[in-house]
Amino acid sequence: MSYSAYSPERSGISDRALALADQVEAFVRETVVPYEKDSRRDDHGPLEELVVEMRAKAKAAGLITPHIPGGTGHLTQRETAAVLIRSGLSPLGPVALNTTAPDEGNMFLLGRVASPELKERFLKPMVAGDARSAFFMTEPADENGAGSDPSMMLTTCVQDGNHWVINGRKTLITGANGAKVGIVMAKSEEGACMFLVDLPNPAIKIERVLDTIDSSMPGGHSVIHIDNLRVPADQMLGQSGEGFKYAQVRLAPARLSHCMRWLGGCIRAHEIAVDYACRRKAFGKLLIEHEGVGFMLAENLLDLKQAELMTYWCADILDSGADGGTESSMAKVAVSEALMRVADRCVQVMGGQGVSRDTIVETIFREIRAFRIYDGPTEVHKWSLSRKLRREYLKAHQA
Structure with a gap:
């Protein structure tokens, strides 16, 4: 059965976006669904080999990161809905098409606020489906760190010349294991800050990958220790306190x-x-x-x-x-x-x-x-x- 049988809200969605959504649905049903029985996964999610293979097929079909056509500019949110609903017809669909969390949200953020230089270095490989990312915000509950209340953030950042030095612990960091791009949140004297970092980095250590109820996101959800991570000042998004x-x-x-x-x-x-x-x-x-x-x-x-x-x-x-x-x-x-x-x-x-x-x-x-x-x-x-x-x-x- 096609998703169109459910009569989605079509007004305000271009014919091009609707055609793209139909292509995404066909790709998920015909190409991705068979991978649901693939053994290349562990308790935390699909293994990198499986991710790369599925994304290669999405690239060949011209459907990698479909909500960012041509690698520049997003569809409208209404058009994105038409596409991402179809991508979700299999739990592996967003992984194959590069519409999964946290990458989709991270790409949106960098597309809106990153400098041209940072977009070229960090965003471009993400949009191409060649780099996964992680968003480092949530902190361990047993340390009374930031969770649903981000104002409780304990991870610190201190400026040292033209670098910032970050220390702290994070938890439930989706996709950190295997990610190439990290967005790290920490607290300075001015308030919350946000940094872009290359991964892996020896100062960012995965203590363990948590055993969680879900298992569809590559890399699972990790507990992270950040020990004297040095980040160039020009890799901060915005200014100190704007995180x-x-x-x-x-x-x-x-x-x-x-x-x-x-x-x-x-x-x-x-x-x-x-x-x-x-x-x-x-x-x-x-x-x-x-x-x-x-x-x-x-x-x-x-x-x-x-x-x-x-x-x-x-x-x-x-x-x-x-x-x-x-x-x-x-x-x-x-x-x-x-x-x-x-x-x-x-x-x-x-x-x-x-x-x-x-x-x-x-x-x-x-x-x-x-x-x-x-x-x-x-x-x-x-x-x-x-x-x-x-x-x-x-x-x-x-x-």
């Missing part, structure tokens, strides 16, 4: 692209569950003819459509030029929670098959469970939204 400002540039689009990719994954899981329910018989009739099953699949349609509409709505907000912080929080909560319900129902409908890795449904369920936490847990976003309501109320009643 949070630049993080905000990345934040809303990165949240939304998670929604896009995993919406595609849950559309695929739903397709598999429907196929199973329409073929499997129990108690004298097809599963889908039992209301308990048929209603779950009907509820999936409702959640998928609501997630799709929320995603395109937030994309439109970003395309309007707004920072979209509030809207991306709303979308992240609504979409991640809706997709969790979808993935859970798909597992339930399929019973023993649903918890087996014989189908991709089990993998998608685990990935969506992690999505409810990554880029801000649901509860943090709700807390932030409730604070906004209070601020607006006080402002209105003080006028």
Whole structure:
């Protein structure tokens, strides 16, 4: 079944972008899906050999980093949604097409704020699909470092002549193992700072790769020790103390692209569950003819459509030029929670098959469970939204 069967929001999307989205869908279904059974993976994600092989095929098809056509300039967020939803029809799709996290968000950030020299050195190989990246922000909870509250950052940076010296520990750093580009956040006397670094670097040591519930991102999620990392001053993004400002540039689009990719994954899981329910018989009739099953699949349609509409709505907000912080929080909560319900129902409908890795449904369920936490847990976003309501109320009643 084609994604177009779900009637995506097509207004405001160019014919070129829609054609590209169709090409991406065909590539994922025909070329990437067979790799889901490939043994070249470990407990943390696909191995580099597999990543390189899939990306070579994407390059040959002219589809590497499709949301940045020709390596310059992004599609609009609405057009990006059309493409990234299709890329997510397999958990390996974003990896093969170079639309995965954290690379997609990092490319967006560097495209917006990096100097021409830094773009040539760091961004160009990323867009070409030749270099993976990592974003070093989150810190260990047992040290009371930065997590959902980045203001708690403990990693320090001190200027030493024309270099900055960085020390600290980071955790849950996606893709650090095998990355060639790093974006490191640290705190100076002026506030948060953001640096670009070449990887690997002997001053950035991987203590261990965490065993996590998800396993689709190359390199997994690492605990990192940064010991006297020296970075040239011209590799700082912006000025000392501007790190949070630049993080905000990345934040809303990165949240939304998670929604896009995993919406595609849950559309695929739903397709598999429907196929199973329409073929499997129990108690004298097809599963889908039992209301308990048929209603779950009907509820999936409702959640998928609501997630799709929320995603395109937030994309439109970003395309309007707004920072979209509030809207991306709303979308992240609504979409991640809706997709969790979808993935859970798909597992339930399929019973023993649903918890087996014989189908991709089990993998998608685990990935969506992690999505409810990554880029801000649901509860943090709700807390932030409730604070906004209070601020607006006080402002209105003080006028």
